[in-house]
Amino acid sequence: MDGSAISVRFWGVRGSIACAGPQTARYGGNTACVELRCGGHTLVFDAGTGIRPLGLALAREPAADLDLFFSHTHLDHVLGLPFFAPALTAGRRLRLWAGHLLPAMTLEAAVRRMMTPPLFPVPVETLRADLEFRDFRAGETLRPCTGVTVRTAPLDHPDGATGYRVEHGGRAVAYVTDIEHRPGERAAAVVDLVRGADLMIYDSTYTDAEFVERKGWGHSTWEEALRVADAAGVGRVVLFHHDPGHDDDFMDAVAAAAAISRPGTVVAREGETLTA
Ligand SMILES: [Zn+2]
Numbered sequence: 001m002d003g004s005a006i007s008v009r010f011w012g013v014r015g016s017i018a019c020a021g022p023q024t025a026r027y028g029g030n031t032a033c034v035e036l037r038c039g040g041h042t043l044v045f046d047a048g049t050g051i052r053p054l055g056l057a058l059a060r061e062p063a064a065d066l067d068l069f070f071s072h073t074h075l076d077h078v079l080g081l082p083f084f085a086p087a088l089t090a091g092r093r094l095r096l097w098a099g100h101l102l103p104a105m106t107l108e109a110a111v112r113r114m115m116t117p118p119l120f121p122v123p124v125e126t127l128r129a130d131l132e133f134r135d136f137r138a139g140e141t142l143r144p145c146t147g148v149t150v151r152t153a154p155l156d157h158p159d160g161a162t163g164y165r166v167e168h169g170g171r172a173v174a175y176v177t178d179i180e181h182r183p184g185e186r187a188a189a190v191v192d193l194v195r196g197a198d199l200m201i202y203d204s205t206y207t208d209a210e211f212v213e214r215k216g217w218g219h220s221t222w223e224e225a226l227r228v229a230d231a232a233g234v235g236r237v238v239l240f241h242h243d244p245g246h247d248d249d250f251m252d253a254v255a256a257a258a259a260i261s262r263p264g265t266v267v268a269r270e271g272e273t274l275t276a
């Protein structure tokens, strides 16, 4: 990998709830967590249950600043945070970003609410890292560190969500999950966000056939992911946020159909690393 490339590693690819078991062993059962490496900098997207093994891997490396971006704060995207080793380590600097909460709420207040008895036994103070909560408004452009630009856009999802586009060394990776589309329409802000991206990770919870019965649930389909990609001139599409009810055989069938519809399309698998 050359210094300008962005590497993308999947630690959790499920939506809604973790679903470990023999039926999901090949694609993985952990909920959303994706690691991007831009040069020497690590950016993490979402803190689903997949963030626990990521934390164990990061703990074996020299401690560096980390940026953790939340698509939103539904439980499948935040529940892993108290089990993320770097967040528990004194002296580690961790910036946490969310763009869907202002003005009614803040990210710190949301995390405190999650880590509150009797639903969770220990408070936020257990996280001994140097935590910096950075709320922004989806649509703003963020510069977490030198050489990395993060563009954002609001997504149509219950309670709101944020789509991200990470730019580094002339490459771009988009992370767009927890979005519902309207059949036949394209959200202009989303198309603009992902336009020309080398790689786009997209909410593909359902098939178009299933979506008919799932309107209002806040998610999209793998077929819509490909339509957005075609409309926006995206390079490679990665189908993501798999329904926990879709076992490995089902995902194999999606992968085969998607690869025929748009060659190069892949279904995200836990543990896999891609390069943009
Ligand atoms: Zn989700």
Ligand SMILES: [Zn+2]
Pocket (backbone or CB within 6 Å): 072, 074, 157, 178, 218
């Ligand atoms: Zn959600």
